[in-house]
Amino acid sequence: MKLFKLINCAFFALIILSCKDDSIETAKVKGQRIAIDNKIESNTEIKEFITPFKEHLNKTLDSTLTYNPQAMVKSDGDLNTAxxxxMADVVMEQAGPVFKSRTGNEIDMVLLNHGGIRAGLNKGKISTRSAYALMPFENEIVIAEISGAKIKEMLTYLERTKTAHPVSGIQIIMNKNYKVKSAEIKGKKIEKDKTYFVATSDYLQQGGDNMxxxxxxxxxxxxxxKxxxxxxxxxxxxDTLKVTKDNRFIRQ
Known part of the structure; x- marks a missing residue:
């Protein structure tokens, strides 16, 4: 019996010692920086595969959509630019019918952000590529129903930012110190207890640009x-774009 116990102890000791002898090594990790430049030789098979798609995409992007009679940039005005x-009028015109067909209501005004204008439009033919340069983001149009009191907060925001944020459907007149003298939506004074349908981007509706x-x-x-x-x-x-700076948002 004692011999049996002694053999068992020796057996388990051998197992333990065997486990301790097993070594675990961390795998070696190597890193290499590979520059993506013109030194990399092109893969002929891949190039031939993507060429038809590339040509089709370029043809689509470079196709002429309309004509612009005068170059437009976002720095060409104090509180409103052509x-x-x-852009604001486009939202009003394109989103208005969709919103009305779904809700029976009409958009009262549009507010976008000056920083969202990412490029200008050159004089001459305007392509799809021009539209992508103008608005490269995936922002979608949403219509927020907000109170007249919130519209007043919007006006205070515009006083503070002193920036040509694109608007449509509203006329705002500020004094020389950027304080609102008058504001009307569709030719009517803003009522505190009334609600208004304001078209904007989903980014701004979620508080972007501190709106x-x-x-x-x-x-x-x-x-x-989108x-x-x-x-x-x-x-x-x-056929031709309208290039206008008007009195929708001015100082006097």
Whole structure:
């Protein structure tokens, strides 16, 4: 019996010693920086495969959609610019019918952001590529129903930023110190207890550019329409773009 126990102990000791002898080594990890430049030889097979897609894409992007009679940039005005007015009016015109067909309501005004204008439009033929340069983001148009009190907060925001944020459907007159003298939506004074349907981008509605007055609206309608697509659709249907700076947002 003692011999049996002694043999068992020796057996287990051998197992333990065997386990301890097993060594675990960390795998070696090597890193190498490979520059993506013209020194890399092209793969003929891959190049031949993607060439038809590349040619089709370039043909689509470079196809002429409309004509622009005058170059437009976002720095050509104090509180409203031709390109900003164009973008806001495009949203009003393209999103308006979609919103009305789904809700029976009409858009009262549009507010976008000056920083969202990512490129200008050259004089001459305007292509799909121009629209992508103007609006490279995937922002979608949404319509927020907000109170007249929130519209007042919006006006205070515009006083503070002193920037040509694109608007449509509203006329704002400020004094020389950027204080609002008067504001009307569709020719009528803003009523504190009334709600208004304001078209904007989903980015701004979520508080982008500190437009916090859009958050927690009375209602929110998503129309599944990207801002860039609205611009492209508008470009397709007009022969010549309107280039106008008007009195919708001015100082006097």
């Amino acid at each position: 390109i900003g007015n164009l 916090l007055f859009f958050k927690n609206p009375v209602g929110l309608t998503k129309i599944d329409y 801002l860039r697509n609205a611009i492209i659709d508008y470009f397709k249907k007009v």
